[in-house]
Amino acid sequence: MTAGNTGSDTPGNDDPFGYLYRSEGGEEGAGGDGATRQQGVPRTSYNQVRAVGERQYGGASQQPGYGRQNASYAAPETLPGGDRSRPQAAPPAPPQRNHKGLLIGAVAVVGVVCIAIGVAMLNNSDKKGTEDTAQPSESVSASTEPEKKPADKPSEAPLPKDDAGSLKLAGGATTSKDIPGAQSAGGVYVAGMNNPGASATWTLNVEKADSYKMWVQYGIPGKDQNLTVTVNGKRDDRPINMGNFKGSEEGAWDKGWQNTWQQVNLNKGTNTVMLSCEDGNKCDVNIDQLWLKPLH
Structure with a gap:
């Protein structure tokens, strides 16, 4: 059908x-x-x-005009989601993060952590130190006693040095100050040594027995001279050389002041050193000063 x-x-x-x-x-x-x-x-x-x-719905006759929409009709823009054919408003931009603030916050957190670690380490160290230093009462009392320090070593006295005016003279030796240039106080020196048996004796003290250099300041007339040395009564086989090391002119006494040295062996305490004019010496010399220096 x-x-x-x-x-x-x-x-x-x-x-x-x-x-x-x-x-x-x-x-x-x-x-x-x-x-x-x-x-x-x-x-x-x-x-x-x-x-x-024009249509019938549900048995009721409706005669709407042309283009009139059904009562159940709804515009797309009124539905959830809206009309996608129309331009949509842009979603709001996400809030900007304050990176500087975040960085400062992170640094602050790291700093707090570091401080906490340091405090913990200090506490542990203090605790450990307390445990390590804990001793019985006897030890503690012993540690509180004042530490005995060794006595300071006494400083050695300077080696002696004397002017010609302090020497003991004999055999025609005498003091004078006619020739300028002597280093002794007041320019005083020992003269008259150019006589057989003339002597000048130096009495001195040392703190220990040892060998020393005995220096002599002397004056000559531009010619080499020498004298005999006797230490504590014992004569030295070698005369002390008083040469013309400066090369001064012959007869120029004021230009002939210079010095020389010879080794002497001294005892601890008081010693005597005598310079004398003996047979075989050339004794045309003036004596100004005498002093000691270490041999080494």
């Missing part, structure tokens, strides 16, 4: 497109209102063509 056939129509009316021209009041059973359908007259059935927008 076709769309226009209800089962009682004639074959000539079995037209699949008959609903386009059949009348609204078709025959009963064909969905009409009970009126007799006329041949060749378009029927007005429920299949009648209607204008766009």
Whole structure:
């Protein structure tokens, strides 16, 4: 059975497109209102063509005008999500993070952690030091006693040095100050040594027995001279050399002041050293000063 056939129509009316021209009041059973359908007259059935927008919903007849929307219709922009065909407002930008503030905060946190670690280490160190230094009462009392310091070593006295005026003279030796340039106090020196048996004795003190250099400041007339040395009564086989080391002119006594030295072995305490004119010596010499220096 076709769309226009209800089962009682004639074959000539079995037209699949008959609903386009059949009348609204078709025959009963064909969905009409009970009126007799006329041949060749378009029927007005429920299949009648209607204008766009005219429709029946839920058995109620609605005849809205052209273009009027159904009451259940809602515009896309009113639905959730809105009309995607229209430009959408840009979402708000995320808040900017204060990187400088974050960096400062991170540094502060690291600093606090470091301080905490340092304090913990100090506490542990103090605790350990306290445990290590804890001793029985006897040890503690012993440690509180004042430490005995070794006595300071007494400083050695300077080695002696004397002027010619302090020497003991004999055998024609005498003091004088006629020739300028002597270093003794007041320019006083020992003269008259150019006499056999003339002597000048120096008495001195040393803190320890040792060998020393005995220095002699003397004056000559531009010629080499020498004298005999006797230490604590013992005569030295070597005379002290009083040469013309400066190369002064002969006869120029004021230009002939110079010095020489000879080793002497002294005892601890008081010693005597005598310079004398003996056989074989050249004694044309004046004596100004005598002093000691270490041999080494």
